Amino acid sequence: MKDKKKVQVDVDWADDLSFYLHSGVKTLQNISDASIDWYRSVFNLEEGGRTDFYRDKGIQHAKKGNYEKAVALLSNAKKENPKDVMLHYYLGLSLIRTGNAEEGLEILEAGLMLNQKNTKIISLLGTTYSKLHVYDKAVEVLEKALTVENEDADIYYRLGFAYDNLKDHDKAIEYFEKALLLEPENVNVCHAIGLSYESKGQREKAVKYFKKALELEG
Secondary structure: OOOOOOOOOOOOHHHHHHHHHHHHOOOOOOOHHHHHHHHHHHHHHHHHHHHHHHHEEEHHHHHHOOHHHHHHHHHHHHHOOOOOHHHHHHHHHHHHOOOOOOHHHHHHHHHHOOOOOHHHHHHHHHHHHHHHHHHHHHHHHHHHHHHOOOOOOHHHHHHHHHHHOOOOHHHHHHHHEEEEEEEOOOHHHHHHHHHHHHHHOOOHHHHHHHHHHHHHHO
């Protein structure tokens, strides 16, 4: 796995100003160096509100795909809210999307320790480990997910994908078929089952699922 890559992004002044106006301290008519210094001194007195605002603003940025801004805001908020599970999820996601996969995974793993039943974190962990080709770790995380949620087709699909890449095609097919039971019209799952059968040299079964995938595609 590649070395950690730090993202150095200052909190956007627009976000500071947004909080300032949101908190109703005083509207700046003319932003001068002196007024900014005064503003920041008052701003520090509102640390609790600032932290909550930065958390919410950071999550908004993450949802909109503004991941670098999200990293800056959520990193600051996490210092004050180390047990906030959703903050871990969105910070981990944002770190991964900005190329800081290792650090993002650490944040997600810490979030999972806080709540072993958080399927959003579990799914993102499994997906990320698979994308990094750490399939054994993906399997470990996703197998745990089944103890929490066993009616999620996406978890079964991702498990099948991880097992298939570990060359355990029988196990992969088992999970793919469970996913297909839950989502019988899922083209990707049909195609994945076909590929697993093809890897086993069972061409007839592979063709059956490839045809089904084509039919579903219309």
